[in-house]
Amino acid sequence: MTSAQSPKKQRDDYLSALISDISERTPDTGDFGTAISGLDLFRRNAPAPPVNCMVPPSIVLVVDGAKKMWVGGEGYEYDSSRFLVTSLDLPANSEVTEASSDRPCLGLAFKLDQRVLAELITHGNLSSRRDKSVSTGVGIGTVTDAILAPFCRLVTLLDEPEAIPILGPMIQREIHYRLLMSDQAARLRQVAAIDGHGHRIGKAIDWLKVNFALPLRVEELAQHSQMSTPSFHQHFRQLTTMSPIQYQKWLRLNEAKRLMLNEHRDVSTAAFEVGYESPSQFSREYSRMFGVAPKRDIATLREKARENVGINVTAYAQISKPNTATL
Numbered sequence: 183m184t185s186a187q188s189p190k191k192q193r194d195d196y197l198s199a200l201i202s203d204i205s206e207r208t209p210d211t212g213d214f215g216t217a218i219s220g221l222d223l224f225r226r227n228a229p230a231p232p233v234n235c236m237v238p239p240s241i242v243l244v245v246d247g248a249k250k251m252w253v254g255g256e257g258y259e260y261d262s263s264r265f266l267v268t269s270l271d272l273p274a275n276s277e278v279t280e281a282s283s284d285r286p287c288l289g290l291a292f293k294l295d296q297r298v299l300a301e302l303i304t305h306g307n308l309s310s311r312r313d314k315s316v317s318t319g320v321g322i323g324t325v326t327d328a329i330l331a332p333f334c335r336l337v338t339l340l341d342e343p344e345a346i347p348i349l350g351p352m353i354q355r356e357i358h359y360r361l362l363m364s365d366q367a368a369r370l371r372q373v374a375a376i377d378g379h380g381h382r383i384g385k386a387i388d389w390l391k392v393n394f395a396l397p398l399r400v401e402e403l404a405q406h407s408q409m410s411t412p413s414f415h416q417h418f419r420q421l422t423t424m425s426p427i428q429y430q431k432w433l434r435l436n437e438a439k440r441l442m443l444n445e446h447r448d449v450s451t452a453a454f455e456v457g458y459e460s461p462s463q464f465s466r467e468y469s470r471m472f473g474v475a476p477k478r479d480i481a482t483l484r485e486k487a488r489e490n491v492g493i494n495v496t497a498y499a500q501i502s503k504p505n506t507a508t509l
Contacts, residue, residue, distance in 0.1 A: 189327065196330035197262055200245040203337045204288045211286070216340055218350050220293035223337075227283045232275035234436055234472075239294040239373070241361060242266040243325070243333060247287025248280035253320050254423025260322055265329065267366045269294075269319040269373040270384045271391065272422060273432040290333065296384065298358045299374035308362055308371070319373065319380075319421040323366040332356045379417045382407040386418070390426070394433040395457035400426050435471050438464065442480045449476050 187195070208214050208225035215222055232252060242249070248261040252275040259279070260266045281287035302308060323329075336353045339346055361370060373380035386407045390398075403426060404414035418426050438452040447455065453464035468476045 192327055193325075193330065196327065196334050197245050199334050200243075200290075200330070200337060201288055203334075203340075204245060204290065205286075207337075207340065208288065213291075217343055217346055218336065218340065218354075220295070220354070221336065222291045224287075224289055224291065226278040226281045226287040228278070228281055230278040230281075232277040234439075235274055235276050236436070237268045237272045237274050237276075237320075239268055239270055239296060240291055241294065241323075241357075242289065242291045243329070244287065244289035246285060247278070247289075249287065249289075250277050250279050251275070251320065252277070253318065256318075256423070258320060258322050263325050264322045265325050267321055267323055267361065267369060269369050269380070270421060271387050272319055273424065273429065273436075274320075290337065292333070292336075292354075292357065294358065294361070294370070295354075296374050296381075298355060299362065299370055300376055300381075302355075302359055302362055303371060303375055306359065306362070308367075317420050318423055319369065321366050321369045323361075323364050326364070328360050329357075329364065332360060373421070379409065379413070380421060382409055383414075383417050383421050386414075386426070387422075387429070390430055390433065394430050394437070395455070397457075398427060398430050431467060432471075434458070435464075435468055438468070438476070439472070439479070442476060443483060452476075 204223050204225070207216075208223050211225055211227045213222055213224045226247065232250075237251070242251075242260065243265045244261050246262060248259065249266075251258045251260070251266055253272055258266055261280070278287050332353050336350070336357070339349055339353065342349075361367065372378055373384050375381060386403055389403065389406075400414070401411050404411045407414055409417070415425065418424075418429075422429055424432070434456040438447075438456045438458075441447040441452040441455060442449065449465065450461040453461045456464075458464040465476055468479075472479055474482070
């Protein structure tokens with residue numbers, strides 16, 4: 183790609199290369215891990231309704247087709263011209279809006295490393311930039327050549343397994359830098375900067391992901407986060423669109439769903455394992471979240487899987503937990 187190329191031609195070349203590379207590595211509909219840590223590829227051959235998911239701090243880049251993410255009742259549409267970015271772990275609903283067998287929805291998800299972001303902010307003298315106030319931990323950014331170029335190199339690097347340990351970290355670091363220079367920089371900085379409220383909320387979320395089955399005392403969590411209880415509530419809701427109690431409930435109910443679906447736990451056992459003392463309370467809250475009683479929901483999902491209508495029971499992965507959960 184020469185400098186004589188027009189910006190549109192260069193962007194189209196980047197997208198064409200990514201479409202080709204991702205298509206070759208995704209033989210059928212689904213999500214595909216790679217030899218590069220934090221990089222997953224995906225393909226969808228048809229539109230799909232919203233499904234519950236936990237989105238880690240990441241950038242999701244769609245190179246063909248389109249998707250939509252719902253967070254707190256707000257919809258975020260993204261395609262080859264707009265990327266999705268999240269600055270912390272967010273409960274969400276994800277749907278595929280444009281896809282077909284002839285032209286599947288193709289893309290990648292790349293997990294962000296808060297430590298790399300924090301280091302770049304500090305040593306790259308990026309903390310002095312004046313950011314406009316942002317609210318939630320999710321946003322839509324503009325896909326530019328500066329974003330596409332390192333992703334092209336990262337996906338192509340999969341063809342050189344021996345070079346991944348050497349070149350991979352450098353390209354990944356560049357991606358983090360490019361995001362910190364993008365129109366979504368403020369969203370990332372508010373959580374990655376270690377002296378900010380966003381960073382403290384992120385640490386509290388790490389603790390909740392590990393300890394969601396324990397009784398939650400918000401006042402103690404706020405104190406450990408070195409924030410007053412009102413301030414903690416305010417910033418937690420601003421970033422996640424949920425209260426801490428609602429966030430814990432989401433974690434509990436989705437883990438219970440996984441236990442019943444994949445581990446074949448009965449309703450009462452799953453309820454107790456995720457921290458509920460009353461199976462009836464669990465069933466009521468499950469029904470409110472998923473619109474159907476737990477036993478009937480699991481039976482329906484299994485039946486749909488047997489009928490091969492696109493429901494994959496293994497898709498309900500265990501809630502990812504960080505290596506440490508200190509505040």
